[in-house]
Amino acid sequence: MYKENAWEKYTDQQLKAVMEFNEGYKDFLTKGKTERACIKEATALAEKRGFADLKDVIGQQRQLKPGDKVYALNRGKNIALFVIGEKPIEEGLRILGAHVDSPRLDLKQNPLYESEGFALLDTHYYGGIKKYQWVTIPLSLHGVVVKKDGTKIELVIGEDETDPVFGVSDLLIHLSQEQLKSTADKVIEGENLDVTIGNIPLKGEEENKVKANILRILKENYDIEEEDFLSAEIEVVPSGKARDCGLDRSMVMGYGHDDRVCAYTSLAAILEVESCQYTNCCFLVDKEEIGSMGATGAQSVFMENTIAELLACMGDQSQVKIRRAFSNTKMLSSDVSAGVDPLYVNVSEKKNAAYLGQGVVFNKYTGAKGKSGCNDANPEYIAQLRGILDEANINYQTAELGKVDQGGGGTIAYIMGNYNMDVIDAGVAVMNMHAPWEVVSKADVYEAYQTYKAFLANA
Known part of the structure; x- marks a missing residue:
């Protein structure tokens, strides 16, 4: 019909x-x-x-x-x-x-860095996106890390209710007068789509203390070292389940x-x-x-x-x-x-x-x-x-x-x-x-x- x-x-x-x-x-x-x-x-x-x-x-x-x-x-x-x-x-x-x-965000090959007391993951967006849609929403990490010996580690972090989630920050409205003058394709720059991943410093370190703590967690929980990102394929995607949409449940949002x-x-x-x-x-x-x-x-x-x-x-x-x-x-x-x-x-x-x-x-x-x-x-x-x-x-x-x-x-x-x-x-x-x-x-x-x-x- x-x-x-x-x-x-x-x-x-x-x-x-x-x-x-x-x-x-x-x-x-x-x-x-x-x-x-x-x-x-x-x-x-x-x-x-x-x-x-x-x-x-x-x-x-x-x-x-x-x-x-x-x-x-x-x-x-x-x-x-x-x-x-x-x-x-x-x-x-x-x-x-x-x-x-x-469409999504992909981690770069050397993604992990520290800035202003935060550990972040550097990304490159994949496919056609409106970059401003990807800030201040809960995100999860999905993908594989392949070690030099061929061991493959599969990652899914941010989907279970007990998992942490991640996010890309945005400038607060109180300080965004200049930002809001930008066109929509520039209000969030591609190089600013970096994912916040931690904030606690590792005691005893001289520098990059937060990054060091993240590396400790990655090693202890997933047997991942910083150099392993070179042979990783980790995607940053929205966290959460596909859901019914509408009071009549006529649609699916996902x-x-x-x-x-x-x-x-x-x-x-x-x-x-x-x-x-x-x-x-x-x-x-x-x-x-x-x-x-x-x-x-x-x-x-x-x-x-x-x-x-x-x-x-x-x-x-x-x-x-x-x-x-x-x-x-x-x-x-x-x-x-x-x-x-x-x-x-x-x-x-x-x-x-x-x-x-x-x-x-x-x-x-x-x-x-x-x-x-x-x-x-x-x-x-x-x-x-x-x-x-x-x-x-x-x-x-x-x-x-x-x-x-x-x-x-x-x-x-x-x-x-x-x-x-x-x-x-x-x-x-x-x-x-x-x-x-x-x-x-x-x-x-x-x-x-x-x-x-x-x-x-x-x-």
């Missing part, structure tokens, strides 16, 4: 299903505050549903056959899950692709809806697949917020290599069949869209804008001025998707990211489109996008999940 409110169609039983599905999503969002944590959770859920590690399949020299379920991991930050279809892979796959990284809301719904869809005509895939990637570069971004050849491995596990080494597989593939680039905010309606063009509660959002093109950097999906493909969703009574809408020349954004769609596959963005409308706390409609989360299931079964 196009451009209709999904809440109005639900029976009492369906409404219960919507709410129950979102409980699972809130749990995933609370646990998955980093890309590593998301992939770890996705792997655990996949193994519970009978998915085997492709490395084990290769090591055991097993032949893959229709109905087999496998997953491939890449550096703890990508996962590609497959259900092998009845048709040969060269006839194409049906892919759901989403990213699991979100950190990282962009794009974990699409990652979870895509994952949930493929976990229910038992058999399929075309090989089904859920592809969760990293680095989208900074251009999809690097070994774990969508521009990596990880997916290409994995398809080659699948073919090899079917007794076929043909390179041309890999190319045919991509050319015959259909994909939903499962990424979020900007939901209309009642306080800022003027940035949207209402006929072509996404509204919370009206179902999954199709973006024919994203990009910016003059459609620059976009994947302009083919109308033949869009028509097929319209038919699938109408047949399944699923609510959907179409949108652009704001008015023409207002702004713009990117996804992984154009990257996957470079493989000559049919691809379109299809995701959930988000309010407060890229803020520490974002908001989505529970109805849209559920409709996205239903969309992804229908696509895998019928595209």
Whole structure:
């Protein structure tokens, strides 16, 4: 159903299903505050549903056959899950692709220092943020520290009720006359997004006493020394659980809806697949917020290599069949869209804008001025998707990211489109996008999940 409110169609039983599905999503969002944590959770859920590690399949020299379920991991930050279809892979796959990284603060490689009786951690922001939104809110530390001997220490500090939390300070209103004259992008400078981590000096030290005390705590509690930050990946994210939002509990407020809301719904869809005509895939990637570069971004050849491995596990080494597989593939680039905010309606063009509660959002093109950097999906493909969703009574809408020349954004769609596959963005409308706390409609989360299931079964 196009451009209709999904809440109005639900029976009492369906409404219960919507709410129950979102409980699972809130749990995933609370646990998955980093890309590593998301992939770890996705792997655990996949193994519970009978998915085997492709490395084990290769090591055991097993032949893959229709109905087999496998997953491939890449550096703890990508996962590609497959259900092998009845048709040969060269006839194409049906892919759901989403990213699991979100805007945040990252610790620099030499982060710890002392100033004016405080120990602080120096950060560099990741992705597009409004820097002023990240001050004076409770923050937590998530990540890994890898020691020279290869020992990996996983850190989560600030999520348990008994944990300390951290924060970035801001200038008090009484002394901020000059600060408030700055433009919004300058009122908080990037180099001032440093996290306060302690204030007690270590007795007996001559200098940097507070820093010395923090190093003592790190060594005693986590076996971390200062030099170990060189080989660490520690992210600073908002502390706290994903929560119901609104007196009617119609929404979810949480950190990282962009794009974990699409990652979870895509994952949930493929976990229910038992058999399929075309090989089904859920592809969760990293680095989208900074251009999809690097070994774990969508521009990596990880997916290409994995398809080659699948073919090899079917007794076929043909390179041309890999190319045919991509050319015959259909994909939903499962990424979020900007939901209309009642306080800022003027940035949207209402006929072509996404509204919370009206179902999954199709973006024919994203990009910016003059459609620059976009994947302009083919109308033949869009028509097929319209038919699938109408047949399944699923609510959907179409949108652009704001008015023409207002702004713009990117996804992984154009990257996957470079493989000559049919691809379109299809995701959930988000309010407060890229803020520490974002908001989505529970109805849209559920409709996205239903969309992804229908696509895998019928595209």
